Amino acid sequence: MWIHPEEVLLAGALWVSERANPFFILQRRRGHGRGGGLSGDGSIQDPVADFSWKLLYWSSSRKEITEHWDWLESNLLQTISIFDNDEDITTFVKGKICGIIAEENRGKQGEEQEEDCGKFREAELKMRRLFGMPEEEKLVNYYSCSYWKGRVPRQGWLYLSVNHLCFYSFLLGKEVTLVVQWTEVTQLEKNATLVFPESIRVSTRSTEHFFSMFLNINDTFKLMEQLANIAMRQLLDNEAFAADRSLPKPCKTLKNVSALKRDLDARAKNERYRTMFRLTQDERLDGHTDCTLWTPFAKMHVVGQLFISNNYICFNSREEDLCQLIIPLREVSIVEKADSSSVLPCPVSISTKNKMNFLFANLKDRDFLVQRISDFLQRTPDSSYGDTSPLSLIGHSVPSESVHRGRHFHPDLPTASQGLLQLYHQDAPEDLGPKAMKEKMKEEAWNIHFSEFGRGVCMYRTSRTRELILNGIPERLRGELWLLFSGAQNEMATHSGYYGDLVEQAMGLCSLATEEIERDLHRSMPEHRAFQNEMGIAALRRVLTAYAHRNPSIGYCQAMNIVTSVLLLYCTEEEAFWLLVALCERMLPDYYNTRVVGALVDQGVFEELTRAFLPLLYEHMQELGVISTISLSWFLTLFLSVMPFDSAVLLVDCFFYEGIKVIFQVALAVLHDNMDALLSCNDEGEAMTILGRYLDNVVNKQTVTPPIPHLHALLTSGDEPPPEIDVFDLIKSSYERFGSLRSDVIEQMRFKQRLKVIQSLEDTAKRSVVRAMMTESAFSIEELEELYCLFKSKHMTSCYWGSSSSAAERHDPSLPYLEQYRIDPAQFIQLFTALAPWTCGGHTPTLSARLFRLLDQNQDGLVNFKEFITGLSGMYHGDMTEKLKLLYKLHLPPDVQFFFFLSTTNSSHLLPLTSELLTYVLSDDKVKDYRYYLRMWAKEKEPKRETIKDLPKMNQEQFIELCKTLYNMFSEEPLEQELYHSIATVASLLLRIGEVGKKFNNGSKKPETTAIQAPSPTQTLPTNPQQEEASGEGGSGESQVCRALADAQLESPAPQTSDEETKDDTSVSSYSVVSSGSLQCEDIADDTVLIGGGEQRRGSVLDVDWSITFEQVLASLLTEPPLVDYFEKKRDIQSKMAACRAQRAVERQMSTASDHELTQHSI
Secondary structure, three states: OEEEEEEEOOOOOOEEEEEEOOOOEEEEEOOOOOOOOOOOOEEEEEEOOOOOEEEEEEEOOHHHHHHHHHHHHHHOHHHHOOOOOHHHHHHHHHHHHHHHHHHHHHHHHHHHHHHHHHHHHHHHHHHHHHHOOOOOOOEEEEEEEEEEEOOEEEEEEEEEEOOEEEEEEEEOOEEEEEEEEHHHOOEEEEEOOOOOOOEEEEEOOOOEEEEEOOOOHHHHHHHHHHHHHHHHHHHHHOOOOOOOOOOOOOOOOOOOOOHHHHHHHHHHHHHHHHHHHOOOOOOOEEEEEEEEEEEOOOOEEEEEEEEEEOOEEEEEEOOOOOOEEEEEHHHEEEEEEOOOOOOOOOOEEEEEOOOOEEEEEOOOOHHHHHHHHHHHHHHOOOOOOOOOOHHHHEOOOOOOOOOOOOOOOOOOOOOOOOOHHHHHHOOOOOOOOHHHHHHHHHHHHHHHHHHHHOOOOOOOEOHHHHHHHHOOOOHHHHHHHHHHHHOHHHHHHOOOOHHHHHHHHHOOOOOHHHHHHHHHHHHOOOOOHHHOOHHHHHHHHHHHHHHHHHOOOOOOOOOHHHHHHHHHHHOOHHHHHHHHHHHHHHHOOOOOOOOOHHHHHHHHHHHHHHHHHOHHHHHHHHHHOOHHHHHHHHHHOOOOOOOOHHHHHHHHHHHHHHOOHHHHHHHHHHHHHOHHHHHOOOOHHHHHHHHHHHHHOEEOOOOOOOOOOOOOOOOOOOOOOOOOEEHHHHHHHHHHHHOOOOHHHHHHHHHHHHHHHHHHHHHHHHHHHHHHHHOOOOOOHHHHHHHHHHHHHHHHHHHHHOOOOOOOOOEOOOOOHHHHEEEOHHHHHHHHHHHOOOOOHHHHHHHHHHHHHHHOOOOOOOEEHHHHHHHHHHHHHOOHHHHHHHHHHHOOOHHHHHHHHHHHOHHHHHHHHHHHHHHHHHHOOOOOOHHHHHHHHHHHHOOOOOOHHHOOOEEHHHHHHHHHHHHHHOOOOOOHHHHHHHHHHHHHHHHHHHHHHHHHHHOOOOOOOOOOOOOOOOOOOOOOHHHOOOOOOOOHHHHHHHHHHHHHHHOOOOOOOOOHHHOOOOOOOOOOOHHHOOOOOOOOOOOOOOOEOOEOOOOOOOOOOOEEOHHHHHHHHOOOHHHHHHHHOOOOHHHHHHHHHHOOOOOOOOOHHHHHHHHOOOO
16 A cells, blocks of 8 residues: 655565566565465565655555556656656655545545445444334444343443434344333433443333443443433423434534434533523534633633534633623624734634624634635624625624614513613612612622723623622612623623514413413512502513414413512513513523422422531431422522522522522522431421521612512421521522532532433323323223323324324323314224224224214314213223124214214313303393393213213215124124124114114105115215115015125225225125025125125115114114124223234334325225
């Protein structure tokens, strides 16, 4: 192979020269080649001096090295012979050889990349084949590792897909296969023990799995964490993972890295970037590089990293809290490359519209960086760059008169234009007391800070900034600085008029959220005079309603009113709205959803921190169960509901700058200060009293506002009031004792707790469903739990493998747990086939579709768990009458079924009935006592008990379909022949009963059989006058049943078409009822046609007057003992569920065609 020219010693005794010319020499090592009979190692060398050579090529193949020697002689000798000196020859040869090597490497890289992609595709196909995955299941990455089964490690491959963790091993004839859904993972941790070396433990509700011997365990564990987080988000939101299609192509070759892996890596980096600088969720990191930043306040260069995204340039120092900088691109006016020097290499200067200049240096690729910034600047909405090219922006000022987007103001909307606190203090006389003077000193300190470090979004944020915040933000600056440090100011600046639009859209809308808001408005800081009149209440209503309209998934949650009322005291309505957005969507994620998941997660984190920092107190508090009780209110309201307002607002100051870690610090400090008293507590109430009294007496002695009475219960035991605690001392002690807390550590602990909390909430939901269904079904608790898991699994499968309707549409968190998860017809058919006791062979999908239609009372094409269990319980635990009644209703036309269900469930009539009743009561002059009408209404509201007399009559076509269903149900029974004989006897009897009933119903009318329109609303039969006289009155019904049952056994299933009418006639069996001889078929007319599943045949003749009742069906079946025994036999669902558990954890997805067929079944 060609190698980079390197110097070697002059050839010695070990080498023999084979060829030579004035510029190159070909040598062979002694003992190889001709003498040794082996392929000799040869080399081509270039003499560059008398005693120095450069090795150019090395090979063990004589043929290969000879070819390249010939190439050198024919291509280089003539060229280098024209050079005058050896130095030029050496330079030329070196350059030529390096070019050849670079070209070869480029080709090899392309081949390797193609080979790696092929390997990855091969691994993905292998995963699908081994574990039965559909194409929709995407592999993210795969790793070689060991899976510990007992104390024996099994070496194999770990496959991490979007929704599953899979492991496969085949060694020494033993196969190990493991599939775990990420939604089932309850714990994921990396540990090292004597038994298991450095390993990853994956825990589910029932088992633990250990994996070890990874090449890079940290990368593997990070990827597992990401995938588990995505699964938890699926459980919360029921939204499938959506791959990012807009990822930029990698700038360098990445071996064995899938697009999904790159996507997840980019998401993780984006999340860290957004969290670090408090940016919006749509901000995407473009890249980062090491650099230095000149800090004029410290007169020094600070080492750190520069981050570039689509809307911001950010800097963070390597040393924590030394310097942080955020520059929105909308504020940038000039980007230019400054002159390089030995002191300041590769500098870039950035100027903003407010005359601030930032100097970055030591940039590795300055030209590319400036080009990227210029590209983003051109796409920045608030810039007036026009058609100017990006390159022309470098070093040129952007006009300050930027063309801003048209602001949409709403002058008619009564929105507060300043903080409520200012409104109530503007007429107060000037206070010249010591507290007021201290407040002015704070303001002056901030003004000095602004002049030195800048003001606004581009301010340098340093340790000095934190010191000023810990000393308390002046009331005049509080709103401005909250907006700045939370990132809300950036969002508000880029969404002009958005709040006004929301207020206008939300006006007059009524929903569950607006009702809850109205209920809580007057409970929001009622002790403050700003909320004792309509101005404050109206402002609070508008902000909360606007946010509920913006984010319906959260809507409104208790505690939002308390936090928002405090925001309104210091900010305008629009500012308060954007601060609320920052709180709910970024700073306190998932805190204010329907299940307060975020607060529960942080409650778990707080317990872990208590165990780490205060172990003795943790054990005692766990015994009392206090931590979980106290911490929820502390976190949800940021201490605003448990601490005097003037003190709690200082914690809010720190929170907007530091984030959630300051709330954890203060909570730990509160427990630490009360440790001795808490350790002596004997019950939960006593501990709550101690903590409540302590927090009631945390005071702010520096406040200049009039004291606001704290309405938290004044907890005293009759002794002297407890001493006051200065809030500044509390904050200071929290930083001294627990300041070592890091945000990244808290995020890691949050992930661990999030798995526990969400799985715990899922278990709670399951228990609630089981308790509710215990009274409505005869299944045991264990059976209901297993059925709920199977039902939910079907729902979750559709989240990531697709369905006829999106999972988000089928999951409504506002509904009761019984009705939250719903499945569509295709999924219902799969569950019915696996669990139902009535197996009908090829007729099973038809029967399942009939049952789905019966259970889907609201006709939305979905069935919830309650409806599913109702149908299943009737099949397993109903008596013979109930089971037959269910079968009977399954074969009624859809419109009759729906009408019948509405008549027996009047929940849909409650509201119309109430309105009609009230209207009648108010309009009737001769009104009886109102209690009389209420009793009437209550009586109407009571559910009617269904009786067999309520069931409508069944016509001939429906009866034939019922016979076909019964016939197919018996195909796998031990007493198959006896059952067939019995059903044939019953069918003959019922046909004759129908004929007799027809004569009574017709009275004096002349009986006649005509070709009529079938009752099914989806089918019409053509009338053929020639057929009217073709069949007699008596034998046609019996003949039709005879032919129908023969059809069920003899005909193969009709080919599936797209017409709904052809779906029912798919039944197949192995026994002919005709062959039993119980029906006489010799009188079947040539033109007799059976109606099966709505399929039309030639010569079809139906008797329009023929009908039977359910009582007649029941009475006829009771005459046959085999049928009575069949329907009274108790069925055990355990065997069915065991079969489901024995199947693979991952189900094969049906083909698109099959899916289409299943969803199109119509009866």
